[in-house]
Structure formats: C-alpha cells, structure tokens
Amino acid sequence: MWISRGKIVADYIKSDKPVKTYINQIKNYTENCNEFVFVSIEFRHGTPLISSYSNANDELVEHKDNYIGFGNSLPEKPLKKVEAGRNKLKEILTTFNKVCMQQELVDKLIELLKWEESHLPDHQLETRRPNLFKELSSVYVCIPQGRYGTRTHTIVLVTKTGHMNVIEITQASPIDPLSPKWVRTEYQFDL
Template sequence: MCILFMYNGTNDPKSDYSLVLVSNRDEYYDRHTQNMAPWNEDPNVLGGRDLEVNEGGTWLAVAPRRKKLGVLLNIAGNNKPDAKSRGKIVADYVKGDRPIKTYIEQIKNYTENCNEFVFVSVEFRQGGPLISSYNNANDELAEHKDIYVGFGNSLPEKPLKKVEAGRNKLKEIITTFNKVCMQQELVDKLIELLKWEERTHTIVLVTKTGHMNVIEITQESPIDPLKPKWVRTEYQFDL
C-alpha cells in the first residue's frame, strides 16, 4: 500500500517546521526503479525514477528552486487498455513553473487516459506550504488546509483506516518532537511510523527558516524480501 502523511506547521507557534512529509511506496519487487538522485535532464529536480516506462515517470519528486513537490498514489481499480503513465504527471509538474491549478487544467486530456490516481502537490510559499490534491476518478482539485493530512490508495474524501490511524500517530510524534534540536529523534519516530514492511520510505522536513532535508530509505537491488538490505540517501537544500 502506498501511503502519504503531511503536517503543515505554518500556524503552529510551538513548531520549528512548516512541513513534515512521510511517504511509503509499495511496489512489485521485480519492478526496475532508480533511487532518489538529481535528474540528468534537470539537475534541479530530485527524485526516484520508474524505469519500466519510457516517459521517465516518478512517484515522488521535489524541485527546491521551483519550490515544488509532487507525490502520486494509485487508486485500486480496473486498468484501462493502453493507459498512459501516471508517473509522468509528477515529473512534468516539478520540471515546470506552472502553478498547480494551471497545470491540472492543461493536463486533463492526458489524465483522462490514465488509470485512476491521486496526485498530491506542495507549493512552498512565503505564507506556508500550499497542499493540494487532484484525482482523475472524479476530476477534483482540492486544497487541504488541515494541520494533519493523509492519503492512501483511495479517494481523499474516503480515507482508509490505515490512513486515519497513521495521521493520528503523526500528530502524536509532531507534538513531542517539533524542534530542530530534536530532529534525529523525529526522523527515528517517523521511520518507526512507516515501519519496514514497504519498499521505499521518504521523509521531507522543511523548517520555518526554509531549510529542507530529504531522506530516502529504500531496499537495495536485487531485493531479497526475506533478507532486505536498506540504503539511506539524504539531501539538504535552502528554499
């Protein structure tokens, strides 16, 4: 199950963070992917790559200079014949300068031919992160202003029980570990929240001073489900 939790601390005076993001990506073990790294065609973008499709799509990517982040979650359902790549939606978003509303309006002809998905975007603004989601199942673009939000393999308005439980757990963690001096404890607790049953874990921490930490922990290829080896990659930026 792919899952995504976010904390928007913009209006939380007790917190040093404007955004905390934690994501699990579950995928078939034999699916070829590239771990998080700067992209050859655009070094300003950082993300993994799906090597099974020619479009060079991704499930999560961040473009610090453009102050953008995108995540894609699949919705379980019937597959369309000759469906377009969903990962291309994230890739094109972070490589361009279009705001989310304009971007969605311009790609609807493409998304109509994709299997169902939820695309979550973050635009880092002076007043705090703008968190939005778009799904092609009901063609809805929504802005999320709650302090704690969660997404899974279902429509945003119909969260699975695992999403609701994880969102509540994130609240417990952030309430305790919301200072930069506690960052290592925060990361450890977030990894514990994500657990080790999925394939790739991503953590993004953005402080109110504009410093971003991006951490990816993924299983090393070739993957042995019985004895997985984990690789940790970390990048830092100033927005």
C-alpha cells in the same frame, strides 16, 4: 490500455506552473492512467499550500488541516490505516517539534512508515480488495507472493526558515521482499 503515471510528478517538478494550471494541462493525459492521487505543496508567502488531485473523481482539493494523511484512496474517504497513520503522525509531530529533536523525529517517522499493524475492520478496503484486504491493511505493505509492497519511504522536513531535508529510504535491487536491503539517501538545501 493504461499509460504510465510516472511522468506526472517529474514534469510537475520541472515546471514553474501553479498546481491548478498544471492539473488542467494534463487532464487529457490522466484520463488514460490508472487511478492515482497526486499531492503537491506550494509555498506562497512562506505558508505551504497542500493540494491533492485524483483522476478518479477529477477534483483538485486544497487541504487546510495541520495533519494530513494520504493513501490508495480518495483523501475525503481515507482507508482506516490512513486515519490511524494521521493520528500517529500528529502525536509524533507534537512530541518532537523542535529543530534540536530532528533525529528523534526522523526515527519516529520511519517507524510510522514501517508500521505493520493491521487496521481492520475497513469496509472500503474489504470491498475494493476482497482477496488481499488483510495484507493491505497496514501502513507498511509486504506481499512477497505477489511481489508487491512498499519499496520506498520519503520524508521531507521543512523549517520555518526554508531549510529542507529530504530523506529517502528505498529497497536496493534486486528487491527481495523477504529480506530487504534498504539504502538511505539524504539531501539538504534551502528554498
């Protein structure tokens, strides 16, 4: 029987442990969870350290690239939609790279997160989900008949001075996939 993965992120945020220590402490717990990719960002001396851990291969990986994309696949074997999303992310971030362009940046990032274009062929996705690969091949997923899909978008912006903006856009309850109502919440604070 599988157990919830939900507490993993909440417990990590509450802890003051480095990600490597935290992952080592929860490995026994994660063995009983469905497969997942956990992404963390630690700030060390003003430089972000981005890491990912998957219980599918039990590996904690540090990412050095400037532009990274994550999805429902191992980071070293991204789905086609993740590769396309990463390329579009790079384009957006190199175009809207000034603090004064923040609203345009956020608007473009939301467009990316709601991107419905199919990214096929994708052999990995077709192999993993032969009956649903077409529906799952876009960044934004909506499968009303299965009551499955993207329900929340989160954007985290951090300036060089440590000012953080968190924008969360989530479907309001009751969730209606055919006519979603979106609620936007924003938080700002300094690290």
